[in-house]
Amino acid sequence: MRNVLPILTVVAVLLGIWVLAVVPMNIHLAVDQAQRDGVAVQPDTPTARQDVGAVALALRNPAVLSATYTLDRPRLPGPQQVIGELWRTTVGTRITSKQSLVYHGWVTLSATLLGFAMGTTLGIALAVGIVFSRTMDRSVMPWAIASQTIPILALAPMIIVMLGSMGIQGLLPKAIISAYLSFFPVVVGMVKGLRSPDAMQLDLLRTYYASPGQGFWKLRLPASLPYLFASLKIGISAALVGAIVGELPTGARAGFGARMLVGDQYGQPLVTWAALFAAAITAALLVGLFSVMERASLKRMGMVR
Amino acid sequence: MTVISAKSVDLTFQTDDGPVHALKDVTLDINKGDFVSFIGPSGCGKTTFLRCIAGLESPTGGALTVNGMSPEQARKARAYGYVFQAAGLYPWRTIGGNVKLPLEIMGFSKAEQAERVNRVLDLVDLAGFERKFPWQLSGGMQQRASIARALAFDADILLMDEPFGALDEIVRDHLNEQLLKLWARTDKTIGFVTHSIPEAVYLSTRIVVMSPRPGRITDVIESTLPKERPLDIRDSAEFIAIAHRVRDGLRAGHSYD
Numbered sequence: 001m002r003n004v005l006p007i008l009t010v011v012a013v014l015l016g017i018w019v020l021a022v023v024p025m026n027i028h029l030a031v032d033q034a035q036r037d038g039v040a041v042q043p044d045t046p047t048a049r050q051d052v053g054a055v056a057l058a059l060r061n062p063a064v065l066s067a068t069y070t071l072d073r074p075r076l077p078g079p080q081q082v083i084g085e086l087w088r089t090t091v092g093t094r095i096t097s098k099q100s101l102v103y104h105g106w107v108t109l110s111a112t113l114l115g116f117a118m119g120t121t122l123g124i125a126l127a128v129g130i131v132f133s134r135t136m137d138r139s140v141m142p143w144a145i146a147s148q149t150i151p152i153l154a155l156a157p158m159i160i161v162m163l164g165s166m167g168i169q170g171l172l173p174k175a176i177i178s179a180y181l182s183f184f185p186v187v188v189g190m191v192k193g194l195r196s197p198d199a200m201q202l203d204l205l206r207t208y209y210a211s212p213g214q215g216f217w218k219l220r221l222p223a224s225l226p227y228l229f230a231s232l233k234i235g236i237s238a239a240l241v242g243a244i245v246g247e248l249p250t251g252a253r254a255g256f257g258a259r260m261l262v263g264d265q266y267g268q269p270l271v272t273w274a275a276l277f278a279a280a281i282t283a284a285l286l287v288g289l290f291s292v293m294e295r296a297s298l299k300r301m302g303m304v305r
Numbered sequence: 306m307t308v309i310s311a312k313s314v315d316l317t318f319q320t321d322d323g324p325v326h327a328l329k330d331v332t333l334d335i336n337k338g339d340f341v342s343f344i345g346p347s348g349c350g351k352t353t354f355l356r357c358i359a360g361l362e363s364p365t366g367g368a369l370t371v372n373g374m375s376p377e378q379a380r381k382a383r384a385y386g387y388v389f390q391a392a393g394l395y396p397w398r399t400i401g402g403n404v405k406l407p408l409e410i411m412g413f414s415k416a417e418q419a420e421r422v423n424r425v426l427d428l429v430d431l432a433g434f435e436r437k438f439p440w441q442l443s444g445g446m447q448q449r450a451s452i453a454r455a456l457a458f459d460a461d462i463l464l465m466d467e468p469f470g471a472l473d474e475i476v477r478d479h480l481n482e483q484l485l486k487l488w489a490r491t492d493k494t495i496g497f498v499t500h501s502i503p504e505a506v507y508l509s510t511r512i513v514v515m516s517p518r519p520g521r522i523t524d525v526i527e528s529t530l531p532k533e534r535p536l537d538i539r540d541s542a543e544f545i546a547i548a549h550r551v552r553d554g555l556r557a558g559h560s561y562d
Binding site: 200201203204205206207208209210214218219222223225301302303 | 359360361380381383385386387389390391393395396397398399406407409410411438439440
């Protein structure tokens with residue numbers, strides 16, 4: 001409970017800023033609309049209104065203020081509009097419908113999970129190689145770091161188009177982009193974790209004449225688990241971003257990324273916003289799931305009091 | 306019977322500031338059943354010598370044998386148990402699981418593992434703590450668990466590198482007393498590194514006084530104390546006389562620089 005209050009405070013502050021920002025962001029649109037509906041507004045021509053600042057315009061047309069929260073195509077939708085859209089497209093729509101965010105969410109999530117599994121496997125394998133082979137330590141790590149300096153927005157279309165020309169479409173190209181983003185935190189965390197046992201613990205194993213394999217399974221791997229969980233939490237959110245980015249440039253028909261694009265291209269900001277929030281909530285749930293798994297397994301291992 | 310034999314052992318580390326003579330001309334025989342303490346200021350090579358015996362460092366000169374083998378062979382034959390300054394228990398294993406670690410590595414059967422864990426935990430007075438995690442135990446209990454771990458596979462030699470150095474004096478006294486009882490019951494050969502004169506005198510059949518730059522032996526003192534040693538033996542004239550000689554040896558070593 002102690003943790004909830006600070007979070008709620010931050011959420012309340014953000015909501016407050018949002019609610020306040022809706023009026024100046026939408027007031028020009030709202031006044032235009034009101035005039036078309038036959039309401040008297042100040043100033044009374046669109047060109048004259050262009051010269052008036054948002055706050056001033058709001059103060060001169062107080063009757064129109066409430067309309068800024070209910071526009072069909074607002075610049076910035078009100079929170080209640082976004083929540084309404086989220087509700088309509090999740091609870092209020094059949095899951096099988098192309099309108100359903102649950103349907104689109106599943107499309108993105110399946111690519112995310114597949115990519116995350118690939119990225120995590122690759123990351124752990126590379127980390128093991130880096131820790132046990134001096135050659136890999138010197139050769140792989142710089143490339144892993146370099147790979148993350150390439151903007152994924154530039155790389156994603158190339159991957160999709162290239163794989164598409166090889167006849168690979170759908171889930172796998174997006175999953176590869178997810179894996180590309182999620183392997184890196186796993187490599188970094190696992191290398192650090194596998195190297196976390198100190199000289200004394202390694203000496204102890206030498207006094208037992210333990211094999212490198214025994215050192216790995218009995219010491220290095222269990223010692224790396226807390227680091228692995230920290231990496232998995234970063235990796236899963238990176239994987240989700242990767243899947244969405246993979247849906248953006250190619251005119252994908254389904255997924256959170258496709259919904260964001262549709263909203264943009266057809267002037268339906270509510271659709272974009274609802275998809276954005278659905279993606280954020282999905283990411284939070286995934287990270288939360290890993291936090292629960294982390295606590296449970298570290299507790300079972302006696303590493304949390 | 307000689308268990309550990311060192312003849313003119315040298316160890317020189319090459320560093321950026323030139324060679325460091327960690328050990329120079331160290332000659333010493335340790336017999337079966339001896340309790341030998343190594344005492345001296347930091348940098349005198351006492352820990353380095355213990356690590357040489359354990360095959361964790363390699364001498365650059367001289368001859369060193371353990372059970373008639375090279376230290377490396379002795380390590381591979383699991384000839385000794387080693388206790389470090391920190392208990393170094395795995396936090397994810399219970400006390401029983403930690404004691405079991407060397408047994409798993411050395412391939413003892415499950416039944417034998419359980420039997421041995423019970424026996425050595427009993428030996429260090431930790432019966433009943435098998436299922437506790439290390440953080441649930443005090444520092445002294447953790448160190449006892451690490452001694453149990455070193456005893457579990459029944460090596461004849463026990464090498465201890467300042468095992469009680471991080472503990473407070475009261476706990477240390479208690480553990481010293483327990484260690485003597487354990488030694489009497491198991492008849493092990495013990496090499497024991499310490500900073501503390503009373504600890505060295507109280508525990509040892511022989512005290513090896515060392516001094517630094519280069520690390521070398523300055524005196525070897527045969528203890529005249531009886532094998533049975535209650536804690537208050539430390540107030541006896543004999544004890545004080547031995548302690549005095551150790552102190553003199555340490556001081557003589559220092560007068561070189």
